[in-house]
Amino acid sequence: MKKTVDFYNLAWRWHFYAGLFVAPFMILLAFTGIIYLFKPQLDVLMYRDLLEVQPAAQVLSADEQLARLHQALPQAAVSKYLPPATAESSAQFVASLDGRETNLFVNPYSGELLGSQDAHYNLQAIARALHGELMIGTVGDRLIELAAGWGIVLVVSGVYLWWPRGRGKRGVLVPNREQRGRGWWRELHAVTGFWGAALLLFMLLSGMTWTGYWGESFADVWNRFPAAMWNDVPKSDVQARSLNEAHRQTVPWAMENTPMPVSGAHAEHAGHMAGGSMAAPQIGLQQVVDIARERGVTPGYSISLPKGEEGVFTVSVFADDPRNDATLHVDQYSGKVLADVRWKDYGLVARSVETGVMLHEGKMFGLANQLLMLAVCLMILFSAASGLWLWWLRKPAGRLGVPPLPHALPVWKVGLGIVVLLGIAFPLVGASLLLVWGFDWLVLSRLASGRQAFD
Structure with a gap:
C-alpha cells in the first residue's frame, strides 16, 4: 500500500506541475481553436460583402482580373491569387500594399474591387497565429510545442490518478454526486478528463506535427518521396514550407520538406538569357489556371506567384478531404509542370498526418466533425479551468501548494519507461522535464522539508 501511495503522490506532483504550466495554454488553444474551427461560418457572417458575388454570364480571365486590380491599385505587389471556388465566390489576391500584406477581393465578372482586409490582423489570421506561435514567432512556436508535450504528461499522469483501484463506477465513469464542494469539482475534473483523454491526446499529437522544431524534425525523418520524382527537376535550396506562414496555410504538411523547383533551367531559356539583353516573357496567370483545371485540381486552390527570376508558380490546394490535396510547380517561362504531387504520392505517415490534421481542424466530415471538435475544445476548457479552481481551493495562503514529495521514492519501471520515451x-519536453525535476529535487523539496514553504 505504501508503494502505491508513493506512486500516487509522485504522479499527483507531476500532474500539478504539468497542469500549472499547460492550463493557460490549453485555454488559449481551445478558444482560438473554436474560432478557427468555425471559419467557414464566421467568414460568411463577417465578410459576406467581400466573399460573395452575383453570378453573371461571363467570367473575366485571371489576367484581366489582375489588370483591373492594378488599375485600381497600381502600387499593389501581388504574391498570390485564389480563383473563385464557386460561381458565387469572389476572386482573391494577396498583395503587399503600403508595406502590409493585404487580402484584396475582386468581382470575377466585373473586375470591381470589392474591398480589402489586413492579411495579418483579421479574426481568423489572429486566431491561427495565436494558436500556432502566440504571435511572437519562433519563441511562441517553441512554447506551444512545450505546452503540447507537457499536455501529454498531464494526460498520462491524470489517467494514473483516475485509475479505479477497486472503486465502483461512481467517480470513475460518472461523477459521484454524494461529493460536495472541492470533492465535487474533483469528481467532475477527473471524469471529464477520462472521457476526453484519448481525444485530447489525438489533438496534441496531430497539432505537434505543425510545430517548428519537433514537427519539422518529424517530417524530415518520416515524410519522404521517391527520389526519382525529382530526378529531372531543377531544384533550389528553398523548401516548400517557405510558402506557409503562421496566419496562412498554403501547401500541405506532406509537401513542406520538399524542394522548390527552379524556373528557366532549359536550354532555350539559358541561350536566350546568355546575351543578357532581356528576360524571357512569363506565362500568363490564366495559363496557370488552365493547367490546374486540365489536371483536375479541386477548386479552392491558390496560386503563389514566382519569387525572382528562378521562382515558379505554385498551385496548391490544402483540401478538406486530404485525398484531394494537390501541389503543382509550374515553370514561369515555359509553362512546363515541373512537379505534380497528389495523395497517391504520399507515404503512409504523410497520409496519416494529413488525415489527422483535417480531423483536428474539423474539416473532414462537415458539421459533424466541427461539433465533435467543439465538444473536445469545451472539454479542454472545462478541464483546464476546473484544474486551476481545484488548485486555488486547496492552495494554502501565501504558498504555491505543490503536492508533497514522497519520502521514499521506489523505482516505478513503467512510469520511468513512459517518462524516458516521452523525453x-x-x-x-525531455530537456524541460530534466530541468523541472532538477529544480524540484534541488530546491523545492528542500524548501518544503526545511521551511514548510510548499504543501
Whole structure:
C-alpha cells in the first residue's frame, strides 16, 4: 500500500506541475481553436460583402482580373491569387500594399474591387497565429510545442490518478454526486478528463506535427518521396514550407520538406538569357489556371506567384478531404509542370498526418466533425479551468501548494519507461522535464522539508 501511495503522490506532483504550466495554454488553444474551427461560418457572417458575388454570364480571365486590380491599385505587389471556388465566390489576391500584406477581393465578372482586409490582423489570421506561435514567432512556436508535450504528461499522469483501484463506477465513469464542494469539482475534473483523454491526446499529437522544431524534425525523418520524382527537376535550396506562414496555410504538411523547383533551367531559356539583353516573357496567370483545371485540381486552390527570376508558380490546394490535396510547380517561362504531387504520392505517415490534421481542424466530415471538435475544445476548457479552481481551493495562503514529495521514492519501471520515451520522442519536453525535476529535487523539496514553504 505504501508503494502505491508513493506512486500516487509522485504522479499527483507531476500532474500539478504539468497542469500549472499547460492550463493557460490549453485555454488559449481551445478558444482560438473554436474560432478557427468555425471559419467557414464566421467568414460568411463577417465578410459576406467581400466573399460573395452575383453570378453573371461571363467570367473575366485571371489576367484581366489582375489588370483591373492594378488599375485600381497600381502600387499593389501581388504574391498570390485564389480563383473563385464557386460561381458565387469572389476572386482573391494577396498583395503587399503600403508595406502590409493585404487580402484584396475582386468581382470575377466585373473586375470591381470589392474591398480589402489586413492579411495579418483579421479574426481568423489572429486566431491561427495565436494558436500556432502566440504571435511572437519562433519563441511562441517553441512554447506551444512545450505546452503540447507537457499536455501529454498531464494526460498520462491524470489517467494514473483516475485509475479505479477497486472503486465502483461512481467517480470513475460518472461523477459521484454524494461529493460536495472541492470533492465535487474533483469528481467532475477527473471524469471529464477520462472521457476526453484519448481525444485530447489525438489533438496534441496531430497539432505537434505543425510545430517548428519537433514537427519539422518529424517530417524530415518520416515524410519522404521517391527520389526519382525529382530526378529531372531543377531544384533550389528553398523548401516548400517557405510558402506557409503562421496566419496562412498554403501547401500541405506532406509537401513542406520538399524542394522548390527552379524556373528557366532549359536550354532555350539559358541561350536566350546568355546575351543578357532581356528576360524571357512569363506565362500568363490564366495559363496557370488552365493547367490546374486540365489536371483536375479541386477548386479552392491558390496560386503563389514566382519569387525572382528562378521562382515558379505554385498551385496548391490544402483540401478538406486530404485525398484531394494537390501541389503543382509550374515553370514561369515555359509553362512546363515541373512537379505534380497528389495523395497517391504520399507515404503512409504523410497520409496519416494529413488525415489527422483535417480531423483536428474539423474539416473532414462537415458539421459533424466541427461539433465533435467543439465538444473536445469545451472539454479542454472545462478541464483546464476546473484544474486551476481545484488548485486555488486547496492552495494554502501565501504558498504555491505543490503536492508533497514522497519520502521514499521506489523505482516505478513503467512510469520511468513512459517518462524516458516521452523525453526521447519529444526532445524539448525531455530537456524541460530534466530541468523541472532538477529544480524540484534541488530546491523545492528542500524548501518544503526545511521551511514548510510548499504543501
